[in-house]
Amino acid sequence: MECLIQQDLSKKRIDRKYFYTLIICLIIGILVRVLFINSIPPGLNQDEASIGYDAYSILHYGIDRNGISYPFHLISWGSGQNALYAYLTIPFIYFFGLSPLTTRLTSIVFGIIGLILFYFFMKRITTQRVAVIAFALLTICPWHIMISRWALEANLFPTIVLISVFFLVKSFSNKKLLPISSITFAISMYAYGTSYFFVPTFLMITYLYMLKHKVILIKDALINALVFITFSFPILLFIAINKLEMASIKLGIFTIPRLTGESRMDQISSVFQTDFLKTSINNFTQFFRIFLTQNDGLPSNSIEPFGYMYLISFPFFVIGFWEILVNIKKREFHGINIVMFWFLVSILMTFIANVNINRINIIFFPTIIIIAVGINKLYQNKSLGTVAVSFTMFFVLFSYSYFIEYPKKISSRFYESFGEAISYAATQTDQHIYITEKINMPYIYVLFYQKINPYEYKNTVVFQNPESPFQIVTSFSRYHFGTEGVKPTDKTVLVLHNNDAESYDNQQFDITKFKNFSVISEKKHRISP
Known part of the structure; x- marks a missing residue:
């Protein structure tokens, strides 16, 4: 594990080499996320149209299509749709009008923000070499490219969590940043329903880890728990209203609504089902198959045979997982261990949810980091060049498939024209x-x-x-x-x-x-x- 956490030698010379690599990756990363955005994916998915229209309606009329004044959560089809994406899209609609492009601009902007922030996050927890490898992997990652190009509300969740974890890690050396992390974690609760389990569980485990190593005091943990609860209280109240079948609540011009039917998260969750154990095992089995094959059968989520991060990445994932696990066993405090908590809580979540790639999207940032750690291990064996060429070839093939063949396959599913x-x-x-x-x-x-x-x-x-x-x-x-x-x-x-x-x-x-x-x-x- 020493190669993961030690400082690079010949820092000045290596930094120059890494700088050019970063610039090239950034240019490629931005281009592949914005080129032909008006036509790929062609048409519009129904969830995109839903969140775009509700954003337009709230902007111009102060209500969503169901007549709810400034809702903390959209009723949408009846089973609900998280509202954060809609509110973040309002400025684009205000300046440029309602269109498929303005509806997707939020995904594009946060995709690029996530790409850039990912590198700086990696620099906080690993060596510069590992950070550059991880950044390069995210640049060419099929999952991240695809979610950056269409307006599914779930696509926003991983980036908001990445921002939150970034400030959390920075707070190790500056406690004043911990409340910012708590606030952004609370904001992520408005992004997607899987946050209701992931965020509190991840924070509890991470705070216990930080307390154990005296990175924070109990007072810090309690204060920031209170900050988190305060800013996430409306969505927590929304969950209670719909679980207990209470009436909607008005808070001034804002509304915490009661859905017209069972919430979507309740439909896909096994928590309250009578055959919880059997369903949970089936859920995990389904996740394990998707994670290994990198395919959930939904062409909007992945393209065969490229998956979310190319099938050649799996051996590197195994190597990286073992490397980080060894570090945890050393009982030393290190930011890379937070990544493992992130990954393991994501795994735990799969037991209670009927998953596909977009429902388990919170797992992919830590997965890419673990793969980068595995690739870095091979650097000592002079194999990095071969690995880079292999991933580049797969990226070129994926790009051809996505920009040339994919629009024809997805056209009918996105109801083009x-x-x-x-x-x-x-x-x-x-x-x-x-x-x-x-x-x-x-x-x-x-x-x-x-x-x-x-x-x-x-x-x-x-x-x-x-x-x-x-x-x-x-x-x-x-x-x-x-x-x-x-x-x-x-x-x-x-x-x-x-x-x-x-x-x-x-x-x-x-x-x-x-x-x-x-x-x-x-x-x-x-x-x-």
Whole structure:
């Protein structure tokens, strides 16, 4: 373990070499996270549209689409959606308007912040060489590249935790920074539901470790625990309200809402299930398979065969894990041990949650660090060049797959051109628009692309299942979802998948095709776009 924690020799000469490596990695890292961001991923995922529209609605009307004033947690589909991403997106929408790009800007910005901060965090806990290796790995990491390019609320959580742990580690030498760490940890509780278990558990273990080694006093631990509870209190109250089935609470202009159905976290958690032990074992087995194969079957989370960090990384992970474990056994206080706590608490979380890659995303920063430690071990054997070439080759192949082949594969899952079809249909009639129900939550795309007034939506919406965790909207205003038995007339326009549009005669109807969707209207009533 000495090679991990000792200071580099010939520091001045090595720093110059590392500096150029860092600059090259940073340029590559930024480019691969921002190039073609308007078209890759193509279209928009329903969760992106949801959080983007709610951010727009809160900005301009002070309510989300469910009519909740400045909610601490979004009701979203009924089962909830964490609100931090939406609030951080509001400035981009304010300056540049609502669009897929402005909705994704939060992910892009935090992806780049996380990339840069990751290096400085590593410098605090390891040698410069290990920090550079870890930074290079994160630069080319498929998981981090992909989460930086689309607006899933879960994608924000790992970076907020990284910021929190960075200040925590800096507080080892400056106790004044510990409250900042406590506050950012509290903020992470608003980022994603898995934080409800991970953050308190990680903090408890880490504080006990710091107390044992007299890095902090009991007074420091208690004060910062109070800071954490104070800033996270609204989300803790939100959890209590929905677990105890209490009414929503108004705090001035802000609201702690009661969801319309069981929360999403309760649905994927095994904590309150009767067969807890069996379910927990199944959850961990599922996680272990995903962690080894680096694939959860969701193309929005990983691309075969590259996974979250390339399959060649696993041997280095084993070596790095052993290296850090040896350091812990020495009973010496060191920041690298915090990484192991981070990793192990993430593992513990997998027992109580039905995981996929985005639900267990908190594990990947420590995983990359452990891999970097393993690669660093080989430096003494003059194998680093071979390792660097191997990872570079995989990165080049991944980049080709992501930028050339992936858009074709993901196009239908992100409903590419659906927004164009909706916007065009709205110009073809001021009456009824019937929209295919064969996509996930089609109504949210109408709200997003047409920028519907949330009061209009709230006052006219008709739900098929109003008490469900996933409310199905059958209609609102002039928009209807479901096209069975409906034909285009002078008062009716249809939006369908291109395959479904093939049954319509283009001699009788105007059929305007976009990449995946078509707008069908009665020919004599067509209005030029």
